[in-house]
Amino acid sequence: MKVAYYPGCATHGLSKDVDIATKKVADVLGLELVEVEDWNCCGGGFLDERDEKVHTALNLRNLSNVEKMGLEKMVTPCSVCLQSHRLASTKYKENRDLRKEVDKKLKEANINYSGKATAEHIVWILVRDVGLEKIKSNVKKPLTGLKVGAYYGCQMLRPEQVMGFEPSFHPHSMEDLISVTGATPVSFPMQTACCGFPLMGSNPKIGLKLAYNVMNSAKSKEADIMVHPCSLCHLQLDVTQLKVKAEFNLPWTMPAIYITQLLGLSFGFSAEELGISKIAQQILKEKGVI
Amino acid sequence: MSEKEQEIVVKIKRFSQDKGNYWQEYKVNVDRFTQMTEVLRRIKTEQDPSLSYRASCHMAVCGSCGMKINGEPRLACKTLALDIVKKYNSNVITLEPMDYFQPIKDLVVDLDDFYDRMFKVKPRLYPDKEVLEGKAEQRLKPEDQRELWKFEQCIWCGLCVSGCPSVRNDPEFLGPAAHAKGYRFLADPRDTIYEERLKILIDSSWRCTYCYQCFNVCPRDVEPVTTIKKTRAHTRFLKDRSAVAEIGEKHIEAIEESIKDSGMIKEAEVYLKTYGVIASLTDLIYAFQNGKLKYAFVKEMKVKNMDQIRKIMGD
Ligand code: SF4
Ligand code: SF4
Ligand code: FES
Numbered sequence: 001m002k003v004a005y006y007p008g009c010a011t012h013g014l015s016k017d018v019d020i021a022t023k024k025v026a027d028v029l030g031l032e033l034v035e036v037e038d039w040n041c042c043g044g045g046f047l048d049e050r051d052e053k054v055h056t057a058l059n060l061r062n063l064s065n066v067e068k069m070g071l072e073k074m075v076t077p078c079s080v081c082l083q084s085h086r087l088a089s090t091k092y093k094e095n096r097d098l099r100k101e102v103d104k105k106l107k108e109a110n111i112n113y114s115g116k117a118t119a120e121h122i123v124w125i126l127v128r129d130v131g132l133e134k135i136k137s138n139v140k141k142p143l144t145g146l147k148v149g150a151y152y153g154c155q156m157l158r159p160e161q162v163m164g165f166e167p168s169f170h171p172h173s174m175e176d177l178i179s180v181t182g183a184t185p186v187s188f189p190m191q192t193a194c195c196g197f198p199l200m201g202s203n204p205k206i207g208l209k210l211a212y213n214v215m216n217s218a219k220s221k222e223a224d225i226m227v228h229p230c231s232l233c234h235l236q237l238d239v240t241q242l243k244v245k246a247e248f249n250l251p252w253t254m255p256a257i258y259i260t261q262l263l264g265l266s267f268g269f270s271a272e273e274l275g276i277s278k279i280a281q282q283i284l285k286e287k288g289v290i
Numbered sequence: 291m292s293e294k295e296q297e298i299v300v301k302i303k304r305f306s307q308d309k310g311n312y313w314q315e316y317k318v319n320v321d322r323f324t325q326m327t328e329v330l331r332r333i334k335t336e337q338d339p340s341l342s343y344r345a346s347c348h349m350a351v352c353g354s355c356g357m358k359i360n361g362e363p364r365l366a367c368k369t370l371a372l373d374i375v376k377k378y379n380s381n382v383i384t385l386e387p388m389d390y391f392q393p394i395k396d397l398v399v400d401l402d403d404f405y406d407r408m409f410k411v412k413p414r415l416y417p418d419k420e421v422l423e424g425k426a427e428q429r430l431k432p433e434d435q436r437e438l439w440k441f442e443q444c445i446w447c448g449l450c451v452s453g454c455p456s457v458r459n460d461p462e463f464l465g466p467a468a469h470a471k472g473y474r475f476l477a478d479p480r481d482t483i484y485e486e487r488l489k490i491l492i493d494s495s496w497r498c499t500y501c502y503q504c505f506n507v508c509p510r511d512v513e514p515v516t517t518i519k520k521t522r523a524h525t526r527f528l529k530d531r532s533a534v535a536e537i538g539e540k541h542i543e544a545i546e547e548s549i550k551d552s553g554m555i556k557e558a559e560v561y562l563k564t565y566g567v568i569a570s571l572t573d574l575i576y577a578f579q580n581g582k583l584k585y586a587f588v589k590e591m592k593v594k595n596m597d598q599i600r601k602i603m604g605d
Pocket of ligand 3 (some may be wrong): 346350351354
């Protein structure tokens with residue numbers, strides 16, 4: 001199966017390990033990811049507050065490039081990029097005033113968007129299109145004994161009317177994927193709560209508190225590590241985790257790895273090959289997984 | 291029981307001052323027209339008069355029947371029992387009071403905190419003196435009306451606030467509904483207290499974490515988070531900004547500049563411009579400790595067809 005691949009800026013930057021692991025896993029599963037030609041930033045969940053028209057047009061430029069490639073599904077590993085594109089195409093369809101102005105911009109920039117290409121999350125493609133059975137058949141090294149907290153965060157789920165893949169209050173895609181690796185999925189109260197990343201640019205004190213709430217909630221249900229579906233959650237729950245640890249004086253960590261990093265481990269890739277962070281490696285070693 | 295009726299099991303989280311919290315179960319027959327407020331009415335009148343809940347209009351306009359249904363903040367009157375059975379593939383439905391607010395009895399919560407927040411943003415139009423004296427008339431242009439219409443639809447139900455993580459963690463955040471109301475007047479060309487509204491709204495707007503819970507749960511599709519985004523765009527018009535608003539504005543300016551310049555967000559540059567050298571270095575140390583430093587120096591790309599980006603961004 002061939003799909004257009006939109007990594008997004010973080011996935012090509014500080015969350016590069018997400019990109020690495022996702023490509024490796026896709027390769028094993030026979031999922032052909034073709035990078036969107038000359039893609040641009042989606043606005044990172046922020047640009048629409050400066051200018052809704054510019055934000056919409058920039059996102060539609062990416063989708064139009066997907067159409068030019070003869071494809072309709074654009075898959076991204078980043079929940080923020082996903083939501084940004086889906087909000088843009090929904091608004092474009094539903095808001096006549098906005099559409100008129102966006103059309104003007106697209107025309108000036110010589111961009112054609114027919115409305116066919118849409119953004120999807122890699123988790124959706126894995127669960128729905130590749131299928132859990134196929135993923136399971138590629139597991140070479142079951143992660144038995146590892147308790148993995150299933151974290152969803154915000155933007156892969158909300159708003160439900162725009163994302164639409166699973167119920168936003170009772171999702172199960174992440175638990176399903178954890179199960180096929182042989183690890184034990186752990187559901188916890190804050191699994192759909194915000195990790196605090198969007199607040200780090202204005203109110204980091206509360207941003208760190210939100211990250212702590214999530215980590216603590218997973219800890220209270222005895223998870224060893226968490227998995228998550230977002231390149232920006234990755235920054236918050238990975239590198240920033242050490243800040244949270246210092247700020248709240250914690251004697252423990254709750255490392256969070258990307259969902260394809262977990263799948264990659266069960267497919268037999270090493271932690272280094274998947275770019276897994278040091279704090280996560282430490283726990284995985286303690287648990288005898290690596 | 292007629293063929294189209296079905297029995298549901300309703301589990302209600304009850305609360306009273308003397309008994310504290312406890313769960314109670316009821317069985318009710320419903321058909322495809324039965325709203326959850328009707329389910330509650332039948333329980334109260336036919337099975338257990340001690341049960342307390344609020345409902346008035348039964349048509350999603352009074353805002354009194356907000357509660358958690360199978361964990362989702364919803365209006366009970368706008369929720370059909372069998373839709374929930376179908377969505378969750380189970381005839382067991384749980385009802386709980388809204389989160390965040392103090393329960394008074396069973397499903398009834400204390401909404402004083404919600405009203406306080408709403409009144410803080412001066413939720414009414416302050417028209418021109420001439421208009422108040424009846425000497426002039428103020429008309430709204432259709433395009434302005436269209437901009438405001440969505441944000442007008444709030445029925446003060448409190449569901450968005452009950453789901454908002456920022457309200458829970460940050461006492462200085464006004465909350466989604468108050469922001470929707472505040473923006474509705476901030477953007478109304480007939481209003482006369484723009485400056486005062488800016489002072490009330492700007493700092494708080496930078497305290498929202500963009501989790502989209504308010505957008506998700508609002509039964510009137512108000513999209514409070516959209517109003518917060520739109521409010522932030524006014525930050526540049528406020529002279530005395532709080533620290534939170536100042537750094538927030540710097541951050542978003544850095545993002546916009548980066549996209550204008552390369553079509554991408556260059557993390558390192560945005561970081562440096564937002565936080566300055568010292569904070570950025572501290573974070574580099576954390577990245578090093580976690581073995582991630584190598585990614586901080588990944589070669590950043592640039593969009594090839596920058597001409598298109600420039601045209602879209604209007605330069
Ligand atoms: S914005 Fe929506 S959810 Fe919030 S109080 Fe108003 S109607 Fe209720
Ligand atoms: S998007 Fe903002 S206002 Fe809405 S629920 Fe989340 S934090 Fe609260
Ligand atoms: S009873 Fe009025 S909104 Fe539900």
